[in-house]
Amino acid sequence: MKLSEKAEEILEALWIAVEEGGAAFLDPEKMGFPTDDAAYRELTDHALIEIRQGMIYFRPEGLDEGKMTIRRHRLAERLMMDVLNIRGDDAEFKACQFEHLLNEGADVKVCTMLNHPTTCPHGKPIPPGECCHKARADGDLGVVPLTEFKSGQEGEIAYIQTEDNKKMQKLMAMGVLPGNKIILVQAYPSYIFRVGYSEFAIDTNLAKEIFVRK
Amino acid sequence: MASCCSKKTEIINHGNARKVALVGNPNVGKSVLFNALTGAYVTVSNYPGTSVEVSRGNATIDGQQWEVIDTPGMYSIHTITEEERVAREILLHETPDVVIHVLDARNLERMLAMTIQLIEAGLPVILVVNILDEAERMGLAIDIDLLQQKLGIPVVGAATARKRGIDDIRSAMNAYRCPCEQQRFEYSRLLERDIKEVACLMQGEYILSRRALALLLLQQDEEIAELVRHREGDGYAPLSEKIREIAFDRRESFHLDLSLERNDMVRQLVNGVFTAPLKRVVTAAERLSRLAVQPLTGIPMLLIVLYFGLYQFVGVFGAGTVVDFLEKKLFVEIFNPWIIGVVQSVIPWEIIQELFVGEYGIITLGIRYAVGIILPIVATFFVFFSFLEDTGYFPRLALLVDRIFKHFGLTGRAVIPMVLGFGCDTMATMVTRTLETTRERVIATILLSLTIPCSAQLGVIMSLLSKFPGALAVWGGCLLLLFIVVGMLSAKILPGEAPMFYMELPPMRLPQLGNVVTKTYTRMQWYFMEILPLFVLASVLLWLGKITGFFEKMITAMTPVMASIGLPKETAVAFIFGFFRRDYGAAGLYELQTKGLMDARQLTVAAVTLTLFIPCIAQFLIMKKERGWKVASSIGLFVSLLAFGSGYVLNKALLITGLLS
Numbered sequence: 001m002k003l004s005e006k007a008e009e010i011l012e013a014l015w016i017a018v019e020e021g022g023a024a025f026l027d028p029e030k031m032g033f034p035t036d037d038a039a040y041r042e043l044t045d046h047a048l049i050e051i052r053q054g055m056i057y058f059r060p061e062g063l064d065e066g067k068m069t070i071r072r073h074r075l076a077e078r079l080m081m082d083v084l085n086i087r088g089d090d091a092e093f094k095a096c097q098f099e100h101l102l103n104e105g106a107d108v109k110v111c112t113m114l115n116h117p118t119t120c121p122h123g124k125p126i127p128p129g130e131c132c133h134k135a136r137a138d139g140d141l142g143v144v145p146l147t148e149f150k151s152g153q154e155g156e157i158a159y160i161q162t163e164d165n166k167k168m169q170k171l172m173a174m175g176v177l178p179g180n181k182i183i184l185v186q187a188y189p190s191y192i193f194r195v196g197y198s199e200f201a202i203d204t205n206l207a208k209e210i211f212v213r214k
Numbered sequence: 215m216a217s218c219c220s221k222k223t224e225i226i227n228h229g230n231a232r233k234v235a236l237v238g239n240p241n242v243g244k245s246v247l248f249n250a251l252t253g254a255y256v257t258v259s260n261y262p263g264t265s266v267e268v269s270r271g272n273a274t275i276d277g278q279q280w281e282v283i284d285t286p287g288m289y290s291i292h293t294i295t296e297e298e299r300v301a302r303e304i305l306l307h308e309t310p311d312v313v314i315h316v317l318d319a320r321n322l323e324r325m326l327a328m329t330i331q332l333i334e335a336g337l338p339v340i341l342v343v344n345i346l347d348e349a350e351r352m353g354l355a356i357d358i359d360l361l362q363q364k365l366g367i368p369v370v371g372a373a374t375a376r377k378r379g380i381d382d383i384r385s386a387m388n389a390y391r392c393p394c395e396q397q398r399f400e401y402s403r404l405l406e407r408d409i410k411e412v413a414c415l416m417q418g419e420y421i422l423s424r425r426a427l428a429l430l431l432l433q434q435d436e437e438i439a440e441l442v443r444h445r446e447g448d449g450y451a452p453l454s455e456k457i458r459e460i461a462f463d464r465r466e467s468f469h470l471d472l473s474l475e476r477n478d479m480v481r482q483l484v485n486g487v488f489t490a491p492l493k494r495v496v497t498a499a500e501r502l503s504r505l506a507v508q509p510l511t512g513i514p515m516l517l518i519v520l521y522f523g524l525y526q527f528v529g530v531f532g533a534g535t536v537v538d539f540l541e542k543k544l545f546v547e548i549f550n551p552w553i554i555g556v557v558q559s560v561i562p563w564e565i566i567q568e569l570f571v572g573e574y575g576i577i578t579l580g581i582r583y584a585v586g587i588i589l590p591i592v593a594t595f596f597v598f599f600s601f602l603e604d605t606g607y608f609p610r611l612a613l614l615v616d617r618i619f620k621h622f623g624l625t626g627r628a629v630i631p632m633v634l635g636f637g638c639d640t641m642a643t644m645v646t647r648t649l650e651t652t653r654e655r656v657i658a659t660i661l662l663s664l665t666i667p668c669s670a671q672l673g674v675i676m677s678l679l680s681k682f683p684g685a686l687a688v689w690g691g692c693l694l695l696l697f698i699v700v701g702m703l704s705a706k707i708l709p710g711e712a713p714m715f716y717m718e719l720p721p722m723r724l725p726q727l728g729n730v731v732t733k734t735y736t737r738m739q740w741y742f743m744e745i746l747p748l749f750v751l752a753s754v755l756l757w758l759g760k761i762t763g764f765f766e767k768m769i770t771a772m773t774p775v776m777a778s779i780g781l782p783k784e785t786a787v788a789f790i791f792g793f794f795r796r797d798y799g800a801a802g803l804y805e806l807q808t809k810g811l812m813d814a815r816q817l818t819v820a821a822v823t824l825t826l827f828i829p830c831i832a833q834f835l836i837m838k839k840e841r842g843w844k845v846a847s848s849i850g851l852f853v854s855l856l857a858f859g860s861g862y863v864l865n866k867a868l869l870i871t872g873l874l875s
């Protein structure tokens with residue numbers, strides 16, 4: 001099912017009001033466009049919502065669709081912030097446009113790339129999708145920063161994510177190269193890891209920038 | 215690639231002495247090899263980055279003269295840190311006839327990447343696979359012959375700390391001839407094309423091969439770019455355009471691609487050369503290391519080290535037993551009366567007698583303080599420090615305290631100069647240059663000049679205040695409080711980013727007695743060369759001041775200041791002493807206390823003020839050298855004001871609360 005952007009926005013607003021705000025319905029006045037807008041027609045035709053006494057209510061089928069729409073929006077927000085490093089109003093605006101592209105499997109790809117995030121940058125929950133449940137069931141940790149490893153855990157270095165070129169070169173000179181085996185020896189008070197037969201101590205900020213695969 | 219050979223033979227024919235440079239990562243035993251070759255001992259250390267200064271020495275091998283240069287540790291020919299830059303400068307400008315790359319056998323795979331870079335640069339390389347003994351203990355096997363064959367350069371296996379393989383290295387040096395055809399390490403087609411495009415545009419003569427220069431230019435190495443720009447003149451414009459073009463095309467991951475390609479090369483090289491046991495051997499040293507880095511066991515361990523090392527050995531034994539014997543027995547009872555007699559019978563003029571054996575005499579005061587009080591304390595401290603350094607404990611201590619030091623704008627790395635400061639603040643100020651950023655260096659310099667008492671000062675003050683445990687606690691509390699407050703404030707006020715902490719942990723080992731002794735000896739030598747002239751100078755100035763009456767005037771001038779912090783005017787003398795050397799000042803207080811001129815409160819105030827008081831002349835001069843006069847003077851002024859300010863506040867606080875009275 002492919003909905004218009006406006007229709008998706010209505011679904012999102014309704015889902016937030018009902019699921020997170022605890023309301024029973026949403027006043028269309030809050031949406032900023034009148035009830036005779038084509039988007040409402042589109043939603044009622046798909047049997048996702050119904051309009052009673054001028055207020056918008058979910059139909060059972062719509063609840064699920066709303067959840068997925070909000071999921072796409074929040075994934076888009078994460079993408080803006082974590083990967084593209086765009087923040088603030090600009091990020092919000094771009095996320096609003098981007099979310100509409102995240103259908104037909106694109107959301108699964110983005111969600112996996114972001115390693116199945118559970119919250120949006122504003123701290124609100126991202127409703128889990130199929131892929132999240134599957135990853136949890138498989139126990140697949142995916143690619144995580146070194147800080148997520150437990151002491152004694154062994155893995156492979158996936159990549160280094162830092163904007164500082166010098167830092168990257170320093171890490172590479174220490175043997176932190178994609179594909180090398182790494183063992184986290186200790187996590188507190190400083191991170192100690194072993195590559196080959198050498199041990200290194202680093203602080204949390206550096207440890208956050210080394211991404212490892214279990 | 216032919217660049218090295220043609221020029222080298224020319225140089226060899228010029229003089230009889232050939233030149234050899236030792237290069238490699240920190241902590242692979244370069245300095246030990248240096249000492250073994252030259253016979254003279256310089257500081258050897260487990261601490262990465264200690265050999266900031268370059269050591270040179272001479273050796274004669276079968277009649278052939280060699281100049282040996284020990285370079286600071288470097289991880290790669292593409293330099294990042296100051297030390298690495300110095301090391302590369304030597305390779306670039308001193309045209310060594312042989313470059314010995316020393317590496318740690320256990321980390322062959324990681325460190326061979328630099329060997330490849332050196333060979334690629336067309337340098338005359340001999341590879342020394344060092345620390346073989348420990349590698350063997352871990353069950354690692356390394357086929358040296360096969361490695362030699364694969365690399366196409368001489369390879370020697372060694373364990374320099376155990377004197378193994380030194381002779382082989384010597385003969386390899388003498389036998390070294392530039393290979394007619396050097397091994398060529400092929401990169402991927404894409405990278406080879408980039409290298410060729412850049413190298414083709416270079417016309418000038420260089421010490422490093424064009425291939426290596428091309429790679430360095432592509433890595434945006436500014437110094438190399440400067441060098442090439444200078445050499446190429448007008449031809450540099452198209453070259454720099456080409457580099458910009460390639461760098462932009464490959465902006466995503468040039469550094470990473472290059473490292474990965476080299477990593478692959480190394481993997482192929484070590485294939486068949488390096489065999490590791492299936493199961494990792496855990497040595498006793500490793501288990502000890504685990505205990506040292508976990509807070510639960512590490513902190514008790516630190517306390518044990520401090521108690522036995524610093525308190526029992528330096529404090530009780532050095533500052534107590536030995537000082538009592540040397541100063542009280544040897545000097546006051548035997549040597550001084552004798553020398554006074556001798557001088558008085560030889561020199562008829564009373565004024566000159568005063569200069570040597572008077573109240574502030576060169577011998578009776580200067581030499582007595584230096585040898586009788588300062589020497590035993592500092593010597594025991596340096597034994598303790600050198601021993602600890604060689605065990606590899608410091609990097610572990612650094613990671614243990616990193617989180618705390620971050621609050622002061624420092625990283626755990628700064629713990630080494632801080633501990634050394636308890637020995638000699640001047641030496642410690644010099645060592646702050648191993649810290650990464652200027653900001654860290656300035657903060658460390660402030661904390662050292664303000665709150666860290668040096669061993670001599672510490673020893674004297676401990677024995678001064680030991681009769682009043684409360685006073686000792688107040689003194690310690692004041693210093694700790696100021697350390698924390700000033701540290702946190704400087705972290706807030708001084709501009710700059712929070713530093714990052716990374717450090718290699720060398721394996722822990724039992725230090726070799728010989729190394730500890732020679733290291734202590736070198737440090738003592740440095741220390742004595744520095745303090746003895748100052749002590750003599752101080753004696754002369756004090757004597758001059760006394761005979762001209764200037765000294766009396768100064769004491770009178772300082773009396774109101776002393777009075778404001780509740781001290782008798784005689785303490786002014788100690789403060790004037792303290793300007794020459796911190797320890798001198800403390801020793802002056804000691805004198806006053808034996809005369810019974812001060813009570814517990816006054817002693818405490820005096821001790822706190824004097825500990826905080828401006829760094830001695832020597833430390834100030836080093837501060838000026840390391841930080842520049844502007845920063846040094848600001849710190850000096852700030853510290854002096856804070857010292858007297860704190861003395862004033864403390865005196866008032868003690869009077870009001872009635873504590874210690």
